[in-house]
Amino acid sequence: MNEIEIERMEAKPAKGGAVKFITGLLIGFLAAVLITGYSLNLYYGKQRQQYEETFKAYSEKINEMGKLDDGAVNTIIDQEFADKVGDICDIINGTYYFSDEFKPEETREKIYAAIMDSIGDKYSYYYTAREWEDEQADSAGTYYGIGSYVEIDQDSRYPRLSGVFEDSPAQKAGLRDGDLIAEVNGEDVNGWELSDVVAKIRGPENTDVNLTVIRGTERLSITVTRGKVNSIAVKYEVKRDNIGYIQLTQFTTAAEQQFADALSSLKKQKVKGIVLDLRSNPGGNLSTVLNIGEQLLPYGRITYIEDREGNKEEYYSTGKNEINIPMVVLVNEYSASASELLTGALRDYKKATIIGTNTYGKGIVQSIYPLADGSAVKITTASYFTPNGECIHGKGIAPDVEIEFDSELYYDEENPVDNQLECAIDYLLK
Numbered sequence: 001m002n003e004i005e006i007e008r009m010e011a012k013p014a015k016g017g018a019v020k021f022i023t024g025l026l027i028g029f030l031a032a033v034l035i036t037g038y039s040l041n042l043y044y045g046k047q048r049q050q051y052e053e054t055f056k057a058y059s060e061k062i063n064e065m066g067k068l069d070d071g072a073v074n075t076i077i078d079q080e081f082a083d084k085v086g087d088i089c090d091i092i093n094g095t096y097y098f099s100d101e102f103k104p105e106e107t108r109e110k111i112y113a114a115i116m117d118s119i120g121d122k123y124s125y126y127y128t129a130r131e132w133e134d135e136q137a138d139s140a141g142t143y144y145g146i147g148s149y150v151e152i153d154q155d156s157r158y159p160r161l162s163g164v165f166e167d168s169p170a171q172k173a174g175l176r177d178g179d180l181i182a183e184v185n186g187e188d189v190n191g192w193e194l195s196d197v198v199a200k201i202r203g204p205e206n207t208d209v210n211l212t213v214i215r216g217t218e219r220l221s222i223t224v225t226r227g228k229v230n231s232i233a234v235k236y237e238v239k240r241d242n243i244g245y246i247q248l249t250q251f252t253t254a255a256e257q258q259f260a261d262a263l264s265s266l267k268k269q270k271v272k273g274i275v276l277d278l279r280s281n282p283g284g285n286l287s288t289v290l291n292i293g294e295q296l297l298p299y300g301r302i303t304y305i306e307d308r309e310g311n312k313e314e315y316y317s318t319g320k321n322e323i324n325i326p327m328v329v330l331v332n333e334y335s336a337s338a339s340e341l342l343t344g345a346l347r348d349y350k351k352a353t354i355i356g357t358n359t360y361g362k363g364i365v366q367s368i369y370p371l372a373d374g375s376a377v378k379i380t381t382a383s384y385f386t387p388n389g390e391c392i393h394g395k396g397i398a399p400d401v402e403i404e405f406d407s408e409l410y411y412d413e414e415n416p417v418d419n420q421l422e423c424a425i426d427y428l429l430k
Contacts, residue, residue: 076115112375113193121380122152123366129374131195134202145202146170146209147229149250149282150181151334152194158182158214159189159197162334163249163280165231173224176215176411177280177334183212202226233284234258236266243425244271244325248292251284251338256291263295263323273326273428275421276346279356279405283337290315293345298322302345305365305382313382327352328424331399336360343397344386354399355424363393401427 096102113126127135137143147168153160158180164170181189184200201209203226210223233255236246244266248259266274293302299319306312329343329352340359346352365382383391401423409417 116377116379119379123362123364124379125193125195125377127195127376127378131199132370132374132376134198135376143202143229144205145198145226145229146173146175146224147227147231148175149280150194150198150201151282153180156180157191159192159194161213162282165229165249166235168229169224169227173222175211175213175222175224178215178407180214181211182214182219183210185210186212232258234262236262238266238269238271239275239421239425241425241429242270242272243428244269244274245277245421246274247277249281251281251288251292253285253288255284256288259292260295267325271325273328274323275328275330275424275428276352277330277421278335278339278343279330279332279420280334281336281339282334283339283362286315286338289338289342293317293342295321296323296327296351297345298349298351300349301387303341303384303386305384307382323351326428328427329354330420330424331356331359331397332405332420333357333360333396337362340392340397341384341386344390344392347397347400348387348390353401353427354397355401355403355427356399356420357402357404358398359392359396361392361394361396363391 092099092102109126109128116124116126134143147165148161148170149163150159151162152158161170161175161177161179161181164175164177181197181201183189184197187200189197189200201211203209205227207226208223209226210221213220213222231250231252231254233250233252234246234248236244239245246259246262246266248255263274290302294317297317297319299317299322302315302317304312304314327346329346331339331343331354335343335356336359340362343352343354343359347354363384364380365384366378367381368376368378370376383393385391403420403423406417406419409419
């Protein structure tokens with residue numbers, strides 16, 4: 001089955017999902033046949049005619065099944081493409097000086113990734129089997145690494161820490177939200193794919209990784225000892241003047257029950273108001289954000305998604321658990337995707353006041369298609385909309401009360417102050 005993501009989001013497939021999955025599987029297999037056939041030429045001298053007959057047979061088979069529109073199979077994989085791949089492999093076989101270092105399997109993986117990269121959508125890409133396994137571990141909330149969210153900074157093209165887990169190896173080593181990673185174990189990672197950076201940072205438990213980070217005008221070398229990371233997605237407590245506080249760091253599967261427990265505890269303590277902190281929350285499972293929306297929203301549409309044909313999939317709250325406690329939602333420029341979906345719904349139903357800075361602006365949906373060899377493809381398939389029909393892609397959600405985060409106050413050693421949180425509490429008390 002395929003998965004629909006809003007960042008890392010799972011949901012039932014959109015209409016035609018089965019067809020798209022079968023099509024993706026066949027195209028992936030066809031591409032594998034294509035590349036494998038010519039890679040084997042390097043070692044066994046297979047004849048071009050044999051491959052061309054195989055290619056023709058599979059092309060005809062796909063068209064007979066009617067899974068693709070007329071000519072669609074030829075948009076990338078056609079005879080000209082097959083001939084050119086063969087020519088390139090012949091050149092490698094006949095002339096490459098370092099032929100003993102050539103690894104056909106790595107070449108194939110890079111070709112698959114290049115196909116996805118060529119469409120020009122930063123949210124669509126190819127996962128190797130290892131990367132897809134890591135991605136599923138992230139969604140579940142347990143893996144071995146340093147304990148932080150990483151994304152690519154679009155301006156500098158360096159990886160950026162968009163969230164550091166409490167009590168994680170990253171926090172214990174002194175890493176902070178917003179740090180740019182310049183080097184990993186001495187290798188410059190500027191312009192790297194995010195998956196390659198993450199793979200380089202992760203590793204076995206109790207091993208070290210050295211990160212060179214850029215923090216403002218400083219360049220720091222920080223060594224982190226990797227450990228088992230159990231992502232606690234929800235933290236909560238009662239702040240001053242009996243104001244409840246819930247920090248939701250990511251919409252993982254485990255976050256559903258964690259959020260329910262936090263909300264129940266604060267209600268029992270009869271808090272005057274609740275601050276829901278979604279700052280630097282990069283997104284997560286669609287099922288999770290819908291479940292949390294069910295715990296807060298009145299009856300009505302939480303969101304809907306729309307594909308390129310205009311087909312809509314709507315998701316509703318029953319209204320049975322509508323919250324009637326004053327709320328503030330804290331957001332910043334790293335609050336993305338599922339965070340924006342929930343923020344938009346709370347705003348549209350006037351269940352919360354939004355405080356902070358403008359959100360990231362990711363209002364599109366990706367579907368994930370697992371392939372037969374354990375790899376997977378993620379591709380943008382739809383847009384999502386707030387209950388009032390707004391698509392926030394590219395513009396984000398503007399706060400009702402705008403206030404910039406003061407990092408100097410927050411990291412003051414003697415008297416650290418979260419100025420945005422204090423603003424939220426003051427607002428609720430008024």
